[in-house]
Amino acid sequence: MEERVSSRGTLWCAAAVLLAPMLCRAAPAIDMDNSVSQCVDVKLDSPVQKKGKLVTHAQISMNRELSECGCTSRQMAYHVVDAKGSLVTHGHFTLLGDTRRQLILGRKDRASAPASLKLWLGCAGA
Secondary structure (H helix, E strand, O other), X not given: OHHHHHHHHHXXXXXXXXXXXXXXXXXXXXXXXXXXXOOEEEEEOOOEEEOOEEEEEEXXXXXXXXXXXXXXXXXXXXXXXXXXXXXXXXXXXXXXXXXXXXXXXXXXXXXHOOOEEEEEEEEOOO
16 A cells, blocks of 8 residues: 555656646746837846736836937837747837836747747837
8 A cells, every 4th residue: 555655656746847847937038139228228027927928027217318219209119039030929119208018928828938039129110
């Protein structure tokens, strides 16, 4: 009887070790290309899943007016590509001073998200 309990425990531990990477997969690494970094600082939180989408919160601080960086409006654009360079998603928002924005990084959950993503941020209208 004791041998059966031990075998079950061993099987449970083996299953946990095999499934752990899928259950505890880290959020994808995000490489950011901020084309207006002279005017805008962006700090990203770790991505989280929210209603079937992979999102991050961005704390955005303006150092200078966007017009000094070549922007013709306060409209900011972003797009996300995967490691292969395929477009994952894109979006835009209006920047009015320092703000916190939620950026959608994809429509997949963390478990099926690519290991790395590249986020480009810049002027919506050059």
